[in-house]
Amino acid sequence: MQLSELRLSENILVTGAAGFIGSYLCHRLLSLGYSVVGVDNINSYYDVSLKHERLCYLKGKPGFTFVMGDISNKELMLRLFAEQKFDRVIHLAAQAGVRYSIENPDAYISSNIVGFYDILESCRKYLVQHLVYASSSSVYGSNVKVPFEESDNVDHPVSLYAATKKSNELMAHTYSHLYKIPATGLRFFTVYGPMGRPDMAYFSFANQYFKGEPIRIFNNGDFDHDLYRDFTYIDDIIEGIVRLLPEAPSATEGVPHRVLNIGNNSPEKLMTFIFTLEKAFSNALGRKVEFEKIYEPIKPGDVPATYASIEKLQSLVGFKPQTPIEVGLQKFADWYVEYYKVK
Template identity: 75%
Template structure:
């Protein structure tokens, strides 16, 4: 791995608690820290929101490291969280456990309140009673709602969420701000923009499109077939996201209210159709034959936004981080992994 100038390696003397460790970002972050000799405690409830086999496959890789400890439990269970903090006394906590997905929040709102509100409250309470050096937690670009001004900046007004998922993430930022003010918990919220890559989440569009193609099904594109005003997404490759998080771990805010929020994205949005064409090309290369999706165009879904575009200037200023992976490179790595993992050749 190329170390960037001025980038400090994580402190291997610290204990890192990562919630959602069997999840996509949680797995890659845990793996990166473990590879550098850090002690990682991972929590996950391994829910069946998507294929649990993938979660177990990620966990198998983490369990190869002797400095990894796995706690199977739900962050919405206060006893699990309190007990874990008491037993392991983590120095740095990264809360990535959450009920993800905008569209699913229309069908199953309970899951979002349990995990994203109650679960996060339990984490904050635990940090209050077992002080930590830094709490880093996942927010989301969805907090920007249908803001028309792009790129999205952290100082933008974010009081008009258009999905319950977005509302829970905005709540997390408010809760963390309050706790950092009252109890001086240094905390940093990360507004993630569309993260993709190998071993990713099957509920994400690029993964779902690929699965549907190999199952002989058409893909549904929610842009009304309007290529002039196509949806834009700030697709960010997983390694870039992990690099950004890793750099922030030892950079806890230290002001009167030690709470900061950063966008973590690619700062370079792509049209959804360009992303889809690139995915077709990459899969064709991996599978050794031409792959073209059968496409059905439908109206944009409630809760979806027309564009996501991160201004990442603050993050760059704070830790010198700028994503470097192009969608061609990132999607090729995903396609290679998918074809091999699911034996599609």
């Protein structure tokens, strides 16, 4: 089944619509002609002006409706589902960040557990054709076998954020088993790109450089045993979600629930990523850019490597992310220079 076979009259809910992935996804779905309702509470975890900027690109577009609200408000969610009669739901709203989950655990329980429960309850009461929800590569914890496969044991998370995402997968599986809700969990691997999240390393490195501050690299300065990350460009993530949307799992094959990795399948050393980012800004500015670097111990909750096996994704939708970091980071640097007017 191809995306073109989805009815253009379908009404799609995207939670986290003012977020990085959510805003890109809303834009793509609207460009394809679908009706989209976006929900976001625009919290202050990072600069809200960037969230408002993302929404500016969406508001006023035909077929788009924005609702400012919190997914942990069950009454709001049930009312919205009753009024809108959504065909498909893409649930991206969550309290993000591995390190922040150590500082503010309450936010993760409220959004990632209670909020997700509200989404599941709404999908149960007003049955949808497909629930696609965000999980995370963080569920793999400190697994040493690579690449990470969906069948790997993920019972030992090393952060509360990872634990909430593992909980989401279990909750979704249970609701799929009990109520036959077709659901797909997507384990995202380090998503980056223009208009991304300022709390992510590549974005914060840029901010620190242009403030004249050193960047702090949490890898012990051990280049031979550097951290590896499967950096995945935003356009590849969106393409994967859009292709998966019509491909709901079937109850005829058992419980209509599955989890899929969506990553670049090509991990890079953190230092390689940083050197590539320096080169991208050098190109964007027409001068040499070199970050002042301070090396510190690995932070609690961080994992040594992430590396996605994407055979299941590729088999299902005939697509694999493939944007190299040289291309993706150049697009980010070009956007950053223009958006923040830096020189």
